[in-house]
Amino acid sequence: MNSLRRVGIATLAATALAASGLALAGGAEAAPTAGEHQRLIVGYKQAPSDSSTVDTATRLGANLGLKPSLTRRLATGGALLDLGARTSAATTARMIAELKADPNVAYVDVDQRMYATSVAADPNDPEYAKQWDLFEDKAGMNLPGAWPQSTGSGVTVAVIDTGYVKHSDVDSHIVAGYDFISDSTNANDGSGRDADPSDPGDYTTRDNECGQNETKHNSSWHGTHVAGTIAASTNNGKGVAGIAYDAKIQPVRVLGKCGGTLADIADAIVWASGGSVSGVPANKTPAKVINMSLGGSGSCSSTYQNAINTAVRNGTTVVVAAGNNNADAANYQPSSCANVISVAASNRVGDKAFYSNFGKVVDLAAPGGETRRSTDTPGTVTTPENGILSTLNDGATTPGSETYKPYMGTSMAAPHIAGLAALMLGKKSELTPAQVEQVMKDNVRALPGTCSGGCGTGLADATKTLKALDGSIPSTVTVTNPGDQWGFKGWAISGLQISATASDGGALTFSATGLPAGLTISTSGKITGTPTAGGTSTVTVTAKEASGTSGSTTFKWQIYGF
Incomplete structure (x- = not known):
């Protein structure tokens, strides 16, 4: 499957980001990477029976020397086809063309891999003074004035990410989630999908283990860092403060040691919002906000868009990272999808962070930090004080002891906005996803620095946004x-x-x-x-x-x- 990169930039060299991805064919499907095992997601205008799907795929695949099989039906209705062998890009492209020649086929997407996008009175949390992103006048998000209005109580935020490793500063906010990684090898926990979203570590043990020309890397604990930014316990005399510190976190695991697939992520989006996924128990605590600090190359696929549309119809606000390629976010997904809040990253002085994507599809900016200067060696940590401090684990591979560390990335910017959405819904629960987005975008303040290429309407301002909810909410x-x-x-x-x-x-x-x-x-x-x-x-x-x-x-x- 195609390699798609982490949107968050970790403080470790092992999680430093590089740009890669698929070129799009026909504006909808990504051209498959040569020599890699491929799966396709086929959407139909009128869904055929499973046997008919298999018969058609078998007939078409036989002409190309393939033996396709139906893996499962996605929650969006698409059929996940396994081509049965490692295929060349040309062969996969021919199979896509054969499938699309059927007038009943609405779309064909490559089952791409996605990767993590890393990563009142003042609270009495001892590390709060280091959380410039929450309170500093120049480029912070102005949280202190928002907390007397809302702390996110009654709102569940789904963190679709690497899962969650236990941390005492977040544990009390965790509700039941799910592990959607269907490949037991990628899951790194010895099993496929199950009700345990714990993060066993996304480390690899050898170079090129994921077929991406990468060196082996340590575990990132990316989802736990994101969760802490959103809802770490606050005023508990410990660690850091969370943005919506009375909200609940629902860990939804989709990213393993080799990232995650589009098919698994699409099912996770639907389930997190309260939708039905075949073979998966119903979500008893559907999320009103989804955070996706992950992404990959290409314009928004039909599979992504269908899943996001389902979540929004279910009343769930979807927040996504814009990406870390210092490029137009329109060329990356899910940042290019409709009905999402796409978030660029700003630094401590209010400029666009050097790595952040930009462009017309970006809705607004939030602090993502910079743990190094753009001219410093990738993977080094030279300015940790300018990163985003949050909950983490010190285990290099499997879980070790809990800790706190700064990361940088649009992975870190997105949970600032997911947390703000939770504060808004905690104050006015009847807001629609469109209203959450519009009020947030209408009540930013000007980015203090510069953003060449466009960072949306400006820098998110929590206090101004919450106060705006006291007036009439415009129709959207x-x-x-x-x-x-x-x-x-x-x-x-x-x-x-x-x-x-x-x-x-x-x-x-x-x-x-x-x-x-x-x-x-x-x-x-x-x-x-x-x-x-x-x-x-x-x-x-x-x-x-x-x-x-x-x-x-x-x-x-x-x-x-x-």
């Missing part, structure tokens, strides 16, 4: 992204219905730009017509209330000209 319009589309020149589109909702229940009128030639959209949001030319179009659909309030979503539409 959420347009559900349908995922990337495709078709053939001369073949009629039977009808793609775009869905949207207004938080005040108002009527909506639809319009679109960028539709392939020959297609039109009705005012009720249905796209029909017959494509008259091949090519790839970037389509933006807008839904608007009579008052002028509107929302939009953007996706690709590829028309094959043969």
